Amino acid sequence: MVQRNTDVSAQVHDSHDSAACTVLEVLDRVSGKWTIGILLATAHGPVRFTELERTVQGISRRMLTLTLRNLERDGLLVRTVYPTVPPKVEYTATEVALELYASLASLTSWAERHRATIAAARDAYDRSME
Amino acid sequence: MVQRNTDVSAQVHDSHDSAACTVLEVLDRVSGKWTIGILLATAHGPVRFTELERTVQGISRRMLTLTLRNLERDGLLVRTVYPTVPPKVEYTATEVALELYASLASLTSWAERHRATIAAARDAYDRSME
DNA sequence: CCGGATCCAGGACGATACTG
DNA sequence: CAGTATCGTCCTGGATCCGG
Numbered sequence: 255m256v257q258r259n260t261d262v263s264a265q266v267h268d269s270h271d272s273a274a275c276t277v278l279e280v281l282d283r284v285s286g287k288w289t290i291g292i293l294l295a296t297a298h299g300p301v302r303f304t305e306l307e308r309t310v311q312g313i314s315r316r317m318l319t320l321t322l323r324n325l326e327r328d329g330l331l332v333r334t335v336y337p338t339v340p341p342k343v344e345y346t347a348t349e350v351a352l353e354l355y356a357s358l359a360s361l362t363s364w365a366e367r368h369r370a371t372i373a374a375a376r377d378a379y380d381r382s383m384e
Numbered sequence: 385m386v387q388r389n390t391d392v393s394a395q396v397h398d399s400h401d402s403a404a405c406t407v408l409e410v411l412d413r414v415s416g417k418w419t420i421g422i423l424l425a426t427a428h429g430p431v432r433f434t435e436l437e438r439t440v441q442g443i444s445r446r447m448l449t450l451t452l453r454n455l456e457r458d459g460l461l462v463r464t465v466y467p468t469v470p471p472k473v474e475y476t477a478t479e480v481a482l483e484l485y486a487s488l489a490s491l492t493s494w495a496e497r498h499r500a501t502i503a504a505a506r507d508a509y510d511r512s513m514e
Numbered sequence: 515c516c517g518g519a520t521c522c523a524g525g526a527c528g529a530t531a532c533t534g
Numbered sequence: 535c536a537g538t539a540t541c542g543t544c545c546t547g548g549a550t551c552c553g554g
Contacts, residue, residue, distance in 0.1 A: 280495040285415035329505025340515040357494040360487040365406040375459025470535045
């Protein structure tokens, strides 16, 4: 999109936009409104389409289809069609997707450590704006 | 990139993973088109508005303002106004923001480990679709 | 049962002229 | 210098109908 890529270790003290590209790639891949929900729902084993529609609450059929297609396209999910009547389709998380899920741990940790602080900051900001 | 409004509450069935909400919170806070770029640009010390406009390449003045406001609102940046003529405004990353930046490391690692795999999967998918 | 196709409202974003 | 105001465009995502 905007920036280039380099190594990870020296990010914090390196030039401004070096790590941005890689990070943005990940975020673009994951930041869909429903992506994480679907990945979580498929983390424990194959799941069927209608089952996902129930599990990922609030998702529309259209967005479920689109998000599943994108995840399949990136090799994070495998789509298996059983040529039965009625049709049966299962979605299974790949190893890559499971590793991603594990990598979200530190982010989750960050969020849990600071969610109260952030909420307070937000409230204070909103009140001071009024 | 994803368009996201402020409503990101429970989308995932919490019987499976209550971590989903937290992850989504983080993603919503970070997944803006310019958020990461701005955080990276402010990681080394106070930065002025126009300096950001140059550093974060491609950003419009409007989006710079909006993104900065949101980051300030969440307590990730501190906005300091010097009542001089001409005016001078500095944006400084908070400790919370710096910790977040560090937490992105495992995501970056994931992206670098699998970016080739994912690109290949995507190419294969696109060719099979054609 | 598993979607694809279409229509439409609303939000994200860009460009730029203007201001204290 | 550091924004704000305004307009216009593009895209996301929900609703709905349809087909295999």
